[in-house]
Amino acid sequence: MSFGFFKALIQAPTTVGAIWPSSPWLAKAMVSTSSIQSALSVVELGPGTGAFTGHILESLAPGAQFTAIEKSPDLARSVSRKFPNAKIIEGCATDLQNHLDSENIPRPSAILSGLPWAVFDQTLQCSILDQIHGALVEGGIFTTFAYYGPHRLRSGRRFRANLERIFKDVQRTPVVMQNFPPAFIYYCRR
Numbered sequence: 328m329s330f331g332f333f334k335a336l337i338q339a340p341t342t343v344g345a346i347w348p349s350s351p352w353l354a355k356a357m358v359s360t361s362s363i364q365s366a367l368s369v370v371e372l373g374p375g376t377g378a379f380t381g382h383i384l385e386s387l388a389p390g391a392q393f394t395a396i397e398k399s400p401d402l403a404r405s406v407s408r409k410f411p412n413a414k415i416i417e418g419c420a421t422d423l424q425n426h427l428d429s430e431n432i433p434r435p436s437a438i439l440s441g442l443p444w445a446v447f448d449q450t451l452q453c454s455i456l457d458q459i460h461g462a463l464v465e466g467g468i469f470t471t472f473a474y475y476g477p478h479r480l481r482s483g484r485r486f487r488a489n490l491e492r493i494f495k496d497v498q499r500t501p502v503v504m505q506n507f508p509p510a511f512i513y514y515c516r517r
């Protein structure tokens with residue numbers, strides 16, 4: 328685990344909401360599920376230390392625009408240093424549409440999330456999911472992961488119900504066993 332992730336976890340455990348950064352296997356599965364190769368504008372929410380970011384950047388179509396929104400100032404600074412050509416906005420996913428409008432960023436056709444949904448209450452989950460749904464182009468895809476096991480708990484079932492209320496089509500991938508903890512991906516079409 329990188330020092331940046333550990334420091335952010337100690338400083339703001341309920342914002343980071345994970346004990347370990349996602350693995351390259353989960354990152355690859357997120358990217359391949361997101362139809363990034365054909366997207367003109369791609370947004371990542373909660374990049375953290377950049378576990379998904381490098382894989383997303385490598386998969387972008389020529390000329391496609393990438394934007395990440397990270398709430399932790401330390402992690403936003405560190406991921407900007409790691410990927411100096413990427414646009415990293417220090418801000419909150421609840422302001423997604425404002426950030427895109429104020430920076431003249433085209434509406435994305437792919438939004439990928441590393442956000443810790445399990446530590447968000449119902450109001451915050453719904454507020455961010457509404458922002459994501461409103462920002463995506465028609466037919467655009469939102470991808471996010473869930474840890475296998477906790478997804479059966481009440482909070483996990485509530486999150487899935489929120490996805491199904493907001494998106495017309497919600498699917499999930501097989502479990503990525505190499506990730507710690509094992510996780511799968513929800514992919515949702517607007």
Ligand SMILES: C[S@@+](CC[C@H](N)C(=O)[O-])C[C@H]1O[C@@H](n2cnc3c(N)ncnc32)[C@H](O)[C@@H]1O
Pocket residue numbers: 342343344345347348349372373374375376377378379396397398399402418419420421440441442443
């Ligand atoms: C579990 S870490 C995930 C990092 C990385 N994507 C991964 O999968 O390893 C969650 C990240 O989401 C960020 N975050 C939490 N709430 C956020 C919010 N409301 N808006 C933007 N980022 C947020 C945290 O600061 C943290 O970097």
